[in-house]
Amino acid sequence: MPAVERPLIYANLRQPGYTVDIDCYLRHGGYDALKKAVAMKPEDVCKEVETSGLRGRGGAGFPTGMKWKFLDRKSGKPAYLVVNADESEPGTYKDRQIIYKDPHQMLEGIAITAWAIQAKQAFIYIRGEFQHGAKILERAIVEAKAKNFLGQNILGSNYSCEVVVHRGGGCYVCGEETGLIESLEGKRGYPRIKPPYFPAVLGLYNCPTIVNNAETMAQVKHVLAFGGAEFAKIGIPGDSGTHIWGVSGLVKRPGLYEIEAGKATFGELLYDLCGGPLDGRKFKAIIPGGSSTKILKFGERFKGKLPNGTEFDWALEDIPLDSNSIAACGTGLGTGGTIALDDSVEMIQALSNLNAFYAHETCGQCTPCREGSLWLSRVSKRITTGGGMETDVPLLLDIANQVAGRTICAHGEAVAWPVQSAVPKFKDEYLESIRRRQRGEEVNGLRLI
């Protein structure tokens, strides 16, 4: 059966004539879920989200209800809600659509979440390059306040919440939640050490803070609209709701496809929805969930056991699009930003392109990440420019192995994983790239670095 989409988050914004103003949103049932939430006790709203099984959409897939439970309510300090709209993981462009085309959907989720955790102040940390996006959100906040969905005494209650849009400055590491918090405090975005700085306990201004992704906020709106138990029926047990697959790179129809969790496979996504590879090309690999997730190679077999005990033996095309299945294949669903590579791509150039990204984005606090990312970038680049040696291939792996697990934040893993996953799978091709240049052969085709 060919894959079908099930737009939930994108249902409205895809309709022709749908606009960002609050009247349009209200005509589409907007803020009804907030009304429902405010009529409930905050702890019951938290329970709905827990029942829903919703997992965060920022990349790590952490259960949202559980995160909210960790919020330190005993300290007596004010709680903050921080919405991560930094969208900076390469290959990821799903939150942009919500911000630019349906800002009220996200704001409604923010209002519901703020009520649930009783935060009186929320911040939307939006990447600095989204200049107009920030303005769209600011305008939407003014509209929502005018209708009493945000601001003072929301919907006639004695609960108030202000939302402020805060623009970043073009740093990937400020998408990491503690780097984001430092940045929001007016400092360099240096990630903090956990423990003790778990945001739910010592977050913004050392107060209990919930950091959630922009799309997670939009999903929360639907959790309330459906009710937790009904929402849990969308998708599969352990991964509820829809995933937005943002496919980019070398496919016929790059784009955003919203699919019920687990209800299609990579093959269906890439062939049915994206139209397959470009004419005359063959798929070679995908990076499934943003550039930091481990690469999958076409032709590989994936064998193992799912958490529920089911054994599987899949080709890449057979892997179901849910977080458990993808994790069982040794990578991650991440942000759903799938980058497709075909047989025209020289893999060492693709790796070098990503290595350059991480070398540019390391904040420099941890020696392994700072030095490792730079060396990975230099070594892979020297291969592409003809100065490589065969020993460079194991060297890449060796450097990556010394970064992962030895750093303050997960940027270290982001640096290491592309290399750790690609070197074993494409070693022969890398060696051939080195030898070809040693022989003085011309390297034609797409330049990626």
Added chain:
Amino acid sequence: MSLKPATLSQADAIIGQYPHKRSATMPLLHLVQEDRGYINDADMAWVAEKVGVTPMQVLEVVTFYPMFRREPIGRRHIRVCRTLSCALRGSYALMASLEKSLNCKRGETSADGNFTIEFVECIADCGCGPVVQVDHAMHENVTPDKAEAFAAKIRTSLTDTNYGKTAPQPGTPEWNG
């Protein structure tokens, strides 16, 4: 050159949005940069005083974030995404063509002061690559074959007196910027 009165008068409202003044550091820096085009030492001293930190602490912030500039740039700021999704769609070839058409090397400002061209990292529009942000506007699917026409459009915009002044309409590069 000092900052515009409109810029100065917005500062207190911005600071007032935050429980702690220091959080207003980046918003004030954005404000200054939008006014002047870059951030100078006097601006940093002004921001420092406003948010109650030392000028050095503001400098630390300015130097950490790639978007903040300490030097003036060209009249058109052209940012080409170089990260993988866009590269797969030809951003390196696009960059080479733009450098030639606009007579300006990447990372530099053209001799006539008209253009600054840079490679930037992923700007979250990966499905429409290659993407190019020109000042306030986001241009999608700028494949290398369109480079010359694209460069010509940027050049023409130099004489457009309405440039950057019209309200963005949904679906346009200005809206997506």
